[in-house]
Amino acid sequence: MTSQDSSMKAGSRLRDKVSIVTGAGAGIGQAVAQVAVAEGARVALFDINGAAVAEAADQFGSETAVSFQVDVSSADDIDRAVSATVKQFGRVDVLFNVAGIQDQMMPTEELKENLWNRVFDINVRGTTLVMERVLREMLAAGRGAIVNTSSTASLIAGGGGVAYTASKGAVASLTRQVAYEVADRGIRVNAIAPGATQTNIMANSAGILGAEANDLGPQSKRFTEQAYARATSEGTIPLGRFAAPEEIAKAAVFLASDDASYIVGATLVVDGGLTIM
Ligand SMILES: NC(=O)c1ccc[n+]([C@@H]2O[C@H](COP(=O)([O-])OP(=O)(O)OC[C@H]3O[C@@H](n4cnc5c(N)ncnc54)[C@H](O)[C@@H]3O)[C@@H](O)[C@H]2O)c1
Numbered sequence: 001m002t003s004q005d006s007s008m009k010a011g012s013r014l015r016d017k018v019s020i021v022t023g024a025g026a027g028i029g030q031a032v033a034q035v036a037v038a039e040g041a042r043v044a045l046f047d048i049n050g051a052a053v054a055e056a057a058d059q060f061g062s063e064t065a066v067s068f069q070v071d072v073s074s075a076d077d078i079d080r081a082v083s084a085t086v087k088q089f090g091r092v093d094v095l096f097n098v099a100g101i102q103d104q105m106m107p108t109e110e111l112k113e114n115l116w117n118r119v120f121d122i123n124v125r126g127t128t129l130v131m132e133r134v135l136r137e138m139l140a141a142g143r144g145a146i147v148n149t150s151s152t153a154s155l156i157a158g159g160g161g162v163a164y165t166a167s168k169g170a171v172a173s174l175t176r177q178v179a180y181e182v183a184d185r186g187i188r189v190n191a192i193a194p195g196a197t198q199t200n201i202m203a204n205s206a207g208i209l210g211a212e213a214n215d216l217g218p219q220s221k222r223f224t225e226q227a228y229a230r231a232t233s234e235g236t237i238p239l240g241r242f243a244a245p246e247e248i249a250k251a252a253v254f255l256a257s258d259d260a261s262y263i264v265g266a267t268l269v270v271d272g273g274l275t276i277m
Pocket residue numbers: 022023024025026027028029046047048049052070071072073098099100101102122126149150151152193194195196197198199200201202204205208
């Protein structure tokens with residue numbers, strides 16, 4: 001059976017769990033929303049691209065999904081959307097913190113402070129701000145599960161530029177810290193570290209970063225070409241291919257489910273073997 005054949009098979013891992021998915025407008029976040037719904041969840045879809053999540057929510061139907069335009073670097077946006085989610089569905093059981101951007105392989109010698117700040121604002125501060133607001137709900141309820149999104153860039157060089165790589169290392173370490181803080185109050189916090197996954201992250205991120213992202217120097221271009229060549233050359237990924245977003249989503253849904261009841265503070269690598277090479 002191929003991954004596609006089994007990807008949307010109905011299950012009950014998240015039956016009746018109210019789940020927030022950030023970055024649900026595209027790529028891995030969109031796949032997380034699909035797998036979560038297939039596993040019985042009701043979902044609140046957050047994305048800076050409001051039209052994309054509105055369309056996804058329409059497809060799931062109003063009993064199952066709501067959507068909000070949310071920039072995860074805005075505490076006001078997050079507060080408004082989490083409050084509306086609780087009003088609509090009564091609680092928050094699961095948070096999938098997926099929203100993130102690439103830094104266009106910006107190397108240290110071509111550092112642009114604005115790009116560094118925006119990458120950290122979204123990938124690190126945004127991940128933390130959403131947890132902070134959602135934890136208020138989860139701590140009051142005494143239960144919950146959070147899955148953050150790190151990357152194999154947190155483990156090996158060359159998967160991003162200096163800002164992206166550092167930001168994904170930060171996501172893995174802040175996941176351990178928050179997990180430690182709340183584990184004895186019924187909340188599990190973990191992360192996934194996807195390897196190369198078939199999404200449009202470079203183009204989507206360039207759109208969010210704006211003109212400055214297209215104005216990086218020659219080293220950024222060289223590292224982009226090298227990363228692409230490495231990722232697509234035979235033998236680099238033991239499995240021999242990129243991940244489909246659904247394959248990453250299933251690992252995230254597993255971590256959020258009771259099947260992962262004794263997993264706390266972990267960063268689960270889902271990379272087709274990339275980092276064992
Ligand atoms: N694609 C890969 O190879 C890969 C590998 C490792 C980790 N990741 C991580 O997975 C996550 C999802 O990446 P993807 O490949 O699906 O990218 P994507 O660009 O396809 O999707 C990301 C989504 O996040 C949204 N987003 C971006 N900034 C936001 C903000 N400030 N507020 C709210 N939403 C925002 C985008 O609009 C988009 O819909 C990211 O955190 C990324 O770093 C991706």
